[in-house]
Amino acid sequence: MSFQIMGTGKAHPQFSLTNDQLSTIVDTNDEWITSRSGIKTRFIATTETGLELTATASNQALANAGIAAADLDLIICATLQGDNVTPSLACMVQQEIGAHCPAFDLNAACTGFIYALDVAAAYLDSGRADKVLVVACEMMSKHLDWNHRSTCVLFGDGAGAVVLQKGDGLLARVLTAQSDTEQALLIPGFNNINPFSQLPHRPNVLSMSGRKVFKFAVGAMVKDVKKVLAQAGLTPAQVKMVIPHQANIRIIQSAAKLLGFTEEQTAIGIQHYGNTSSASIPLLLDDLWRQGKIQRGDIIVLSAFGGGFTTGACIIKL
Ligand code: UT7
Numbered sequence: 001m002s003f004q005i006m007g008t009g010k011a012h013p014q015f016s017l018t019n020d021q022l023s024t025i026v027d028t029n030d031e032w033i034t035s036r037s038g039i040k041t042r043f044i045a046t047t048e049t050g051l052e053l054t055a056t057a058s059n060q061a062l063a064n065a066g067i068a069a070a071d072l073d074l075i076i077c078a079t080l081q082g083d084n085v086t087p088s089l090a091c092m093v094q095q096e097i098g099a100h101c102p103a104f105d106l107n108a109a110c111t112g113f114i115y116a117l118d119v120a121a122a123y124l125d126s127g128r129a130d131k132v133l134v135v136a137c138e139m140m141s142k143h144l145d146w147n148h149r150s151t152c153v154l155f156g157d158g159a160g161a162v163v164l165q166k167g168d169g170l171l172a173r174v175l176t177a178q179s180d181t182e183q184a185l186l187i188p189g190f191n192n193i194n195p196f197s198q199l200p201h202r203p204n205v206l207s208m209s210g211r212k213v214f215k216f217a218v219g220a221m222v223k224d225v226k227k228v229l230a231q232a233g234l235t236p237a238q239v240k241m242v243i244p245h246q247a248n249i250r251i252i253q254s255a256a257k258l259l260g261f262t263e264e265q266t267a268i269g270i271q272h273y274g275n276t277s278s279a280s281i282p283l284l285l286d287d288l289w290r291q292g293k294i295q296r297g298d299i300i301v302l303s304a305f306g307g308g309f310t311t312g313a314c315i316i317k318l
Pocket of ligand 1: 027028029036037149153185210211214217246247248275305307
């Protein structure tokens, strides 16, 4: 059973920040950012909230699916953190779009969209839902130290959504989690303001050991995608497009090459969006769907890795 994708949507802030503009606030340059990451621009929120992006992407997906928000049985929002700790982004968007169903946030870092698809599939399979909205929204700009050149140049803000109904489109999936004991990818919780606490104050901005994450990412993507291809009994040649998490163009190209996917089969949008964490896959999915580059009946592979560490991949027949 599992699901069929009925419609897709996306949203991003208005302001597109270029590498040259970044070089006026930190010691960097377009050549370094482009050659090391593939990023040219990223969208950064100025007036937009996470709720606005989430609602826009969700409404687009509902319109594309041809159903009303009131018909939804469940909303899952993948996010590192919504506009508030509570209410959740999912609850806020439920009201904003006019839905009445249960709603919750899910945090699996950059793998959040694939984790959320898996949870949605379980609800649909068990008969507890007929129509599910899965939306990923990340406001990475609020998690960054904007004085830290090795991280602030890499990320962007955005949201992507899909509406799912019962169907037989999920051909294979794999999810993994393993503790990142060395904290290679870390965003600490809140600033410690408890007057009784004797724990150290840790600013709640993102820090990353880029090389460690890079090495982990390529190996994990190759392993996961091989697993789902074997589960589904498919070869790379039978796949229309692989849509990988957009963290670094070199990670994507290395993994795609090792797996035997051609350039034409490998979706890349990092040059415009930067790394939007869990939103990166659904953002690209919507672009490809609306541009007609993927169509009903095509087989696509999604693959992501992220903080935790978490990883996940799935194969979907559209
Ligand atoms: O979504 C999941 C999370 N993130 C990732 O998947 C990221 C995975 N890692 C990566 O994408 C890459 O490791 C980076 C793009 C983060 C970094 O690329 P790298 O080739 O691993 O560079 P590096 O960190 O080894 O830094 C090389 C040099 C250093 O200078 P020295 O020590 O060699 O003199 C850095 O200080 O580049 C320097 N550097 C910069 N230079 C100009 C670091 N950031 C910048 C910058 N502009 N923005």
